[in-house]
Amino acid sequence: MASATERTSAESNGGATAATISVENPATGELITTVPVLGAGDLHTLAARGRAAQPGWSELGFEERGRVLRRAQKWMLDNADRIISVVVSESGKTHEDAQLADLGYTVAALGFWAKEAAGYLADERVPSWNNPVAAGKKLVIRYAPIGLVGVIGPWNYPIANSFGDCIPALAAGNSVLLKPSEVTPLSSLLMEEMLLECGAPEGVFQVATGDGGTGAALIEQVDCVMFTGSNKTGKTVLKAAAEQMIPCYLELGGKDPMIVCADADIERAANAAAFYGLNNGGQVCISVERVYVEEPVYDRFVDAVTENVRRLRQGAPAGVGTVDVGAVTFPPQIEIVDAHVQDAVQKGAKVLTGGRRRPGAGRFYEPTVLVDVDHSMKIMQDETFGPTLPIMRVADAEEGVRLANDSVYGLQASVWTSDTERGEALARRIEAGVVCVNDAQINYTALNLPMGGWKASGLGTRHGAQGIRKYTKVQSLLVTKRALKREPFMFPYRARRTMLLRRFFKLFYGRGSRD
Numbered sequence: 001m002a003s004a005t006e007r008t009s010a011e012s013n014g015g016a017t018a019a020t021i022s023v024e025n026p027a028t029g030e031l032i033t034t035v036p037v038l039g040a041g042d043l044h045t046l047a048a049r050g051r052a053a054q055p056g057w058s059e060l061g062f063e064e065r066g067r068v069l070r071r072a073q074k075w076m077l078d079n080a081d082r083i084i085s086v087v088v089s090e091s092g093k094t095h096e097d098a099q100l101a102d103l104g105y106t107v108a109a110l111g112f113w114a115k116e117a118a119g120y121l122a123d124e125r126v127p128s129w130n131n132p133v134a135a136g137k138k139l140v141i142r143y144a145p146i147g148l149v150g151v152i153g154p155w156n157y158p159i160a161n162s163f164g165d166c167i168p169a170l171a172a173g174n175s176v177l178l179k180p181s182e183v184t185p186l187s188s189l190l191m192e193e194m195l196l197e198c199g200a201p202e203g204v205f206q207v208a209t210g211d212g213g214t215g216a217a218l219i220e221q222v223d224c225v226m227f228t229g230s231n232k233t234g235k236t237v238l239k240a241a242a243e244q245m246i247p248c249y250l251e252l253g254g255k256d257p258m259i260v261c262a263d264a265d266i267e268r269a270a271n272a273a274a275f276y277g278l279n280n281g282g283q284v285c286i287s288v289e290r291v292y293v294e295e296p297v298y299d300r301f302v303d304a305v306t307e308n309v310r311r312l313r314q315g316a317p318a319g320v321g322t323v324d325v326g327a328v329t330f331p332p333q334i335e336i337v338d339a340h341v342q343d344a345v346q347k348g349a350k351v352l353t354g355g356r357r358r359p360g361a362g363r364f365y366e367p368t369v370l371v372d373v374d375h376s377m378k379i380m381q382d383e384t385f386g387p388t389l390p391i392m393r394v395a396d397a398e399e400g401v402r403l404a405n406d407s408v409y410g411l412q413a414s415v416w417t418s419d420t421e422r423g424e425a426l427a428r429r430i431e432a433g434v435v436c437v438n439d440a441q442i443n444y445t446a447l448n449l450p451m452g453g454w455k456a457s458g459l460g461t462r463h464g465a466q467g468i469r470k471y472t473k474v475q476s477l478l479v480t481k482r483a484l485k486r487e488p489f490m491f492p493y494r495a496r497r498t499m500l501l502r503r504f505f506k507l508f509y510g511r512g513s514r515d
């Protein structure tokens with residue numbers, strides 16, 4: 001069946017060829033296919049379809065919607081090879097990176113929201129006794145679907161970070177319009193095919209391929225926007241959402257610090273630094289982007305990380321287990337990575353391994369370890385989003401915490417120590433939405449644990465109760481069953497009743513001692 005994008009683009013253009021985007025394989029440079037660039041008129045058509053489908057989808061209820069999501073979960077497992085090969089072809093990442101996050105996260109999320117949506121969105125009764133005027137009334141909080149949700153996604157996890165945010169929106173009873181990154185649209189089109197095959201009514205989930213203009217046009221059509229991407233675009237999206245007066249949630253960039261204490265398990269910490277810094281080619285919003293190591297274990301840690309990173313195999317993924325670090329997905333990103341490394345080297349940093357583009361075909365940056373770095377360097381301040389690991393020596397964890405907080409970002413962080421009580425105490429002093437002790441990134445798989453950025457890293461959270469309630473309109477119900485013919489505060493105002501009410505307030509709120 002033709003995708004919503006194909007049909008809409010053909011209709012709007014009266015059969016004429018619309019503008020297109022070429023989708024290329026970053027690991028080989030080969031052209032895979034082209035997709036249409038949808039404009040404002042197309043988005044209007046898609047939105048009308050989505051709005052028409054939404055009430056029926058909502059009325060199906062949690063159980064029936066959950067059934068569709070569970071079927072999709074099975075579909076993904078049955079079609080794992082095809083899904084992974086599409087993700088790998090348009091992103092240039094390894095099969096393992098695609099499997100762990102784009103497949104693994106998404107199958108978990110489909111099951112999680114299918115099961116938990118009803119509980120998170122169940123009506124809530126709240127007590128009425130805390131104000132005598134409302135006492136005795138029935139008070140209910142209800143979470144109604146917001147309507148048409150717009151999701152705008154990045155290129156680093158073409159399924160997990162784009163379709164992943166659509167799942168709770170769908171489970172809540174909304175229709176969804178997804179605008180994937182122009183670099184990686186094919187994975188999202190596959191998700192559209194999947195949901196149709198699994199019984200989602202037409203129009204409930206539609207993909208709008210295109211560029212930044214398509215994203216801007218989407219915001220004009222939807223009731224709520226969930227954006228994942230860079231800070232720069234995030235600010236533009238927030239302004240556009242403000243024009244429409246719609247809720248806007250932003251999952252933006254990060255510069256996640258890792259603090260390694262002298263009493264840490266150095267072997268595990270070094271393995272983790274290499275993995276959580278360089279998995280998915282370092283193109284992870286919650287990548288370890290900078291490391292601070294206490295003086296006594298600095299040399300041992302640096303040696304262990306460098307040895308680990310030197311062993312990594314890089315190249316075009318030819319199947320499972322063939323390479324460890326894949327390509328740079330987005331063409332301009334390799335310039336940013338190289339600029340950060342060059343800036344650091346010019347200011348005195350030493351490259352222990354890597355530090356350059358990989359010669360030959362495809363777009364690769366060599367896995368890189370840097371030392372003698374400091375906070376005057378871009379690589380310690382700006383998001384690099386590549387396979388780099390700058391390591392800095394610190395006198396103690398106190399200095400580590402101070403430097404960790406010396407950042408505009410506050411997405412995630414990690415502390416490594418055998419004293420987990422101390423680790424937790426340090427974690428609470430780090431300005432980040434998530435802090436792990438003796439771990440990193442893995443919190444993302446705990447779908448009942450909120451994940452979201454502080455400071456310049458975002459607004460709102462995904463996962464947990466807020467991860468689905470954000471796609472709803474809160475409706476409060478107050479129901480009065482038995483009541484006086486006339487409440488004491490109603491017209492006509494009479495001095496006696498007014499003063500009686502005042503005495504009542506004093507009796508109710510005036511008790512208890514206070515300073």
Ligand code: NDP
Nearest residue numbers: 154155180181182211212215216229230233251252253285
């Ligand atoms: P961008 O901000 O460049 O793009 C994100 C999305 O926004 C793309 O679909 C893009 O379309 C679209 N877009 C561009 N301009 C507009 C506009 N004016 N209005 C609406 N939409 C627009 O981010 P990247 O794709 O480069 O992704 C990398 C960034 O994402 C990194 O900073 C990373 O840290 C962040 N990220 C954050 C995560 C988190 O959870 N906090 C998770 C993953 C990534 P197009 O591609 O066609 O330009």
